[in-house]
Amino acid sequence: MSESLRLGGTSFGCSQSEEHFEKSKCYGHVFNALLYFCLCVFHFLFLFLLMNMNYVH
Known part of the structure; x- marks a missing residue:
């Protein structure tokens, strides 16, 4: 995954790759929260x- 980010950095320019990295980090947090929520719901069910x-x- 870090390899593809590095490739993106060379092709798109540094600032855009950093922005993409921040965005993907944010999506990661959202995904983790949703996963945790689903696990809780399934547990209660x-x-x-x-x-x-x-x-x-």
Whole structure:
């Protein structure tokens, strides 16, 4: 990944590659937050289903 960023730096010029790097870092944080949120939601759904199964049986 760092290799492609370096290649982008040579072809686009330094300032644009730095801006792209900041943007990708920001998207990374958003993606991590969404992933964490989805994991929490799935965890609660799983617990809910387990409770329902125990209640039925």
